[in-house]
Amino acid sequence: MTRFTLHGIFASGPTYKVGLMLNLTGTPYDYEHVDLRSGAHKADAFLAKNRYGQVPVLEDREKDECLCQSSVILDFLADETGKFGGKDRSTRLRAREWQFWGAGALTTGIYRSRAVKLGFFKFPEQVVEANFQMGLNAVKELNTLLDGRDWLVGAGPTIADVDIYGIAAYAPQAGMDLSVYPAVRKWMKRMEALPGFKDVDTCLPQKSVKA
Ligand SMILES: N[C@@H](CCC(=O)N[C@@H](CS)C(=O)NCC(=O)O)C(=O)O
Missing domain, CATH: 3.40.30.10 (Glutaredoxin)
Structure with a gap:
């Protein structure tokens, strides 16, 4: 078990x-x-x-x-x-900052825009547009903050990267073109090269599974 x-x-x-x-x-x-x-x-x-x-x-x-x-x-x-926690308390706190950042505009903008595209939610057109712009602005900010860095915090991947990747990975389904954000794309490729990585389509089973 x-x-x-x-x-x-x-x-x-x-x-x-x-x-x-x-x-x-x-x-x-x-x-x-x-x-x-x-x-x-x-x-x-x-x-x-x-x-x-x-x-x-x-x-x-x-x-x-x-x-x-x-x-x-x-x-x-x-x-x-004992993995992805960062090397010390300061790194962990920086990672937590990223997690809270991600829970704001990035999550609302990307997840809601995606949900509308997939037909899970319906919003008035102005709300749809506002969510989309909010998500896109957060992606732009992410691109700026990742410029010249391999990982969000410190020298290796942390829970900040896992968390933010788990949101950003849905940007294409939300109708956002990530190819114009090279720092984001390169960082995503780094995540996708980690051992054990699984993408949004293959990670979760469609029904209950015992290990
Ligand atoms: N902040 C929560 C959000 C969880 C969430 O929104 N879950 C959705 C599915 S993606 C859900 O359970 N929705 C049903 C509901 O809210 O009634 C987290 O990060 O875990």
Whole structure:
């Protein structure tokens, strides 16, 4: 029996982030498909795991604990696996800064624009445009901040890279052309070359799987 179960749905960006981290750290995990369409995430059994009724949830059998919020789960897995946590406290805090940055305009702009393109959400045209511009501005900022750097923080990949990659990777599905942001593209290629990397289409199973 594995220590961890990831509860999520394959189309979910935040679930992808956690799946990516588990794969990059070589951590075995069971996967539990949560059927959002039938409302499984609002049933009592799931709310007992995550009070907010959202995926992802990482269930830890060893600690008898369920964690939610993808950025917090990455932070936790960095400690549990000893990987992607940064070399010291200062690096970790910088990585946490990036995670909070990513949870703002980048997440809203990219995930919402993607959700509209895929038909998951409908918004008035002005809102669609505002979300798209918000995401694009965040991508531009990311491109500027990555210029001349290999990784977001320090000399190697951290949870900041895993987290921000897990958002930026959906930009093409949101209708954003990343080829005009060379620093972002090169950094993404670096992420994609890491051992254990899996892309947004192949990382998460479409149904529950035991490790
Ligand atoms: N801030 C959360 C966001 C999680 C989230 O938005 N999950 C979506 C799926 S991508 C969800 O469960 N939506 C159903 C709902 O909110 O009722 C995280 O990073 O984990």
